[in-house]
Amino acid sequence: MLGRIFSTDHKVIGKQYYFLSLFSVMIGLVLSVFMRFHLIYPDKKVKLFELLWPTGAAGGIMTPELYLSIMTMHGTLMVFFVLTTVPQGGFGNFFLPIQIGAADMAFPRLNMLSFWTTLLALLVLLGAFFVPGGAPLGGWTAYPPLSAVGQIAGPGQGDGMDMWILSIALFSIASLLTSINFIATVMELRAPGMTLDRMPLTVWGWFTTAIISLLAFAVLLAAGLLLLFDRWGGTSFFLPAGLVINDRILRNSGGSPVLWQHLFWFFGHPEVYIAILPGMGLISTILSVNSRRPVFGYKAMVGAMLVIAFLGFVVWGHHMFISGMSPYSSIAFSVLTMTVGVPSAIKTFNWLGTLWGGKLRLNVAMLFALGFVSVFVAGGITGIFLGQPAMDLYLHDTYFVVGHFHLIMGVAAVFAMFAGTYYWFPKMFGRMLNETLGKIHFYITFVGVYGIFVPMHVAGLAGNPRRYPDFKEFEFLSDLTRLHTFISHTSFTVAAVQLLFLFNLLWSLWRGARASQNPWDSTTLEWSVPSPPPHDNFGGEPVAVAHGPYEYSVPGSDADFVMQAAPAKEPSA
Amino acid sequence: MTAALRARVAATGAWLASGAMITLFSALASALVIRRGIGGDWASLALPPILWLNTALLASSGAAVEVRRWGAAALLGAAFLAGQAWAWQSLGLALSSGPAAAFFYVLTGVHAAHVAGGVAALAWNSWRATPGSTAAARIYWHTLGGLWMVVLCLLLWARS
Amino acid sequence: MLLSILIWVLAIITAGVFLAREWFPPAINEHARAFDSQFHLTLLLTGGIFLLAQAALGFVILRARRRARAEYSHGNNRLEVIWTAATAALFLGAVFLSTRIFTQVHLGAAAPNALRVECLAKQFSWSFRYPGPDGKYAKLDVRQINDATGNPFGQDERDPAGKDDIVTAALRVPAGRPVELILRGRDVIHNFFVRELRLKQDVVPGMLIPLRFQADVPGTYEVACSELCGLGHHLMRTVLIVMPPDEFAAWERDALAQLQQAQGQ
Secondary structure, eight states: OHHHHTOOOHHHHHHHHHHHHHHHHHHHHHHHHHHHHHHHOTTOOOHHHHHHOTTTTGGGOOOHHHHHHHHHHHHHIIIIIIITIIIIIIIIHHHHHHHHTOSSOSOHHHHHHHHHHHHHHHHHHHHTTTSTTOSOOSTTTTOTTTTTSGGGGSTTTTHHHHHHHHHHHHHHHHHHHHHHHHHHHHHHOOOTTOOGGGSOHHHHHHHHHHHHHHHHHHHHHHHHHHHHHHHHSOOOSSOOSOOEETTEEOOOOSOOHHHHHHHHHHHHHHHHHHHHHHHHHHHHHHHHHHHTSOOTTHHHHHHHHHHHHHHGGGOGGGGOTTTTOOHHHHHHHHHHHHHHHHHHHHHHHHHHHHHHTOOOOOOHHHHHHHHHHHHHHHHHHTHHHHTSHHHHHHHTTBHHHHHHHIIIIIIIIHHHHHHHHHHHHHHHHSBOOOHHHHHHHHHHHHHHHHHHHHHHHHHHHTTOBSSOSOOOSOHHHHTTHHHHHHHHHHHHHHHHHHHHHHHHHHHHHHHSOBOOSOTTOOOSGGGGSOSSOOTTSSTTOOOOOOSOTTOBSOTTOSSSBOOTTSOTTSOOO | OOHHHHHHHHHHHHHHHHHHHHHHHHHHHHHHHHHHHHSSOOOOOOOOTHHHHHHHHHHHHHHHHHTTOHHHHHHHHHHHHHHHHHHHHHHOOOTTSOHHHHHHHHHHHHHHHHHHHHHHHHHHHHHHOOHHHHHHHHHHHHHHHHHHHHHHHHHHHHHO | OHHHHHHHHHHHHHHHHHHSSOOSOOOOSHHHHHHHHHHHHHHHHHHHHHHHHHHHHHHHHHHGGGOSSOOOOOOOHHHHHHHHHHHHHHHHHHHHHHHHHHHHHHTSOOOTTOEEEEEEEETTEEEEEEOTTTTOOOOBOGGGOBTTTTBSSOBOTTOGGGGGOEEESSEEEETTSEEEEEEEESSSOEEEEEGGGTEEEEEOTTOOEEEEEEOOSOEEEEEEOOSOOSTTGGGOEEEEEEEOHHHHHHHHHHHHHHHHHHHHO
């Protein structure tokens, strides 16, 4: 039994990551519902708030500091334990070895260590809710001095902030170990015939993401270390002279708050590509499978991923246009930011190109993949506003930004996770998810997310600042009450419909229809083994790959697809 | 997996880990360069002379690894750590004694933490070396040796 | 079929929401008008791309319904080159157009007749100080900070240059005159934001950051902190009061007179 829990089997570890994320996303979602409720009913007494937070919500009314700490935890949970975990640690762990014809990851025990370290990181983070002062309130971005001066800056900035830093440090180490595993596996353990240009785009996505992670999380670790020393070691990396907080004159001097921003965003921007690249690879695959066509422009897709990965490291300053950074830097970052938008646009064209001549199968995975393209365009296109420093002079730190990153990360990346779930559930668990429930889940969610996040953009145009616990103080915000009410009510609906997904997932684990080996008629290697696969993936059979990953509707072939593992004499281009 | 493949995979993993370590130190180094330029409060540190002895110890340890004398390498590595502790003591400052001291402790401290892990790996190899653990330990240890040279040069440069 | 229509409807509604009303407050100066122009240009560009892309998506879904067998193709290199070049040109074009607006704010020198004011941002309120007729500010001493007695800056009481320094809670400026606002912070990062000016700037402790602007339309405009600064972040409000020049001069005279009275006592 213990062996099953402390398993080094990448498939078990992948499922463990998936359920860790599922747990995290439920908490994160509930926190966001609480936030949206408070924003439109700031003075309503809610017994549940008082029950959960006797100090922060005494009398059932959420204090501003509680709102901000909920917001901080929401962001942290979602970015790290959901967006950075499911695509890589969850699906990547389960499917990467199989898709390249390997029996397991390069370092199975390291893989297990990564998972348990991630779990520890999650428990430490959640522990922040329970320490004196509660969870930190400085946002997931934790800018000093607010994050560096400790308890005097506000509740949660004492022990809670330390827990946060510790959690992120643990998470970073786990991510680094995972990255090493993924890269080594792709480099060294591909089966004969699995050349780089026959790797599915999912594998390219995991591979590129692992490279980004390796570099980015190392920098986050460094930043977190320095922050910890500013808090406990009396150093002044980020703290300048002359600080007076809560009537206390601090002894620090010489440090720069902007230095933190540079270090953090040097990690933070590549992080968003970590969150989206595996999803992009998956969407390419699902669109191809369900259009019965090869991915349009496979080489361009790979190239685009690599360019995104590289350029993603040189655009971090677009989070800092109005930080006090040199205007010349801003201009340089702006040009680079526009440049990194180009490969993303290319991918969108290629997705459309894949669909163009296709014979579509609109199963739920495909619905989410199509929805992904729609919201990815919606979310990505507003980047053209934000990438201009001149526009940022107004739009920075408004709900325009909140709408933008939620559409891209909170919706598109999540749609990719949903698509992956509906697509891979049969392979992972040997059962099918219910398609009808899935369709209801999709349609309500798809309409709902537009309803939540598009209005946020125009709230931003009206100047609505972000990270405000309520909007009562400003006259110009009273104009936006109806908008926010609409957003909140839509969010309650969308949150509720996720319960349907959860029910579908849990029900189907035990009662779903048994899945065949290849229910989607897909070509990649995981579909040439049983559902679920045996412990060593290929049952001891040697794997040889003779075909590309997307050979659908090949002229001259009987079936409308040629599996990668099929013998060489099958026709493929 | 064949022994040869095991060794290759381990080596690849160790190179990747080295990449992460180099990135970590690069981040700290860039923070040093920036902080030194902005605060106006950078004191000139007298680097404890034992650092040179420690460097020799670490270099010898690297040489020992090359001739597969794992026990000797581990001992020399441990001696390096002891020497670093001595250096900390003899510097007589604290993290809070200004940015120059702070970076001295942070850089040497983070390096020492990695060395400690390395010493454990070397000790393991003296007990039970495999082609994989040999390849990995070698790469990891030499990376730490190289990083030490860079850190030392950085600290020397930063004094002026 | 349903999906295509849904995508089109959502796209049109999205466009409609953006165009439903003028979401920006009225522009009160040249910079704001330039900003609005560039914004509308960008909106046209991005809106066009957005609608085209969603239309294409809906269309390919629809088109695929009547298909017997999918077309086998690995792509089209010429097409890749064309749409890559077009995208690059559009994106980079947008940023080059807007660069001037940004550099005018941040790289221009202060006008010689600019009104000099300093802003102090602290948890959780704003203060401003004017140098007065002698054109000099009092030196600052962090130990003399006293919010209760109206010395948030920590003006050195012994410094004679401070005798005519006017400290206020609201920012008053004369219409039509350039202003150089120096932003100071004394605890955490804040951000000075006025919608009608189309400007915001982080206030960073340890840095003195100039914000140069000119307001042409008299009125009272809200100032909203726009960088998370703690539990009072949403309460950090003040106003920018743009006054006709003669009214501003009158206010300044009154303020100085009150100062002298207070010092005489």
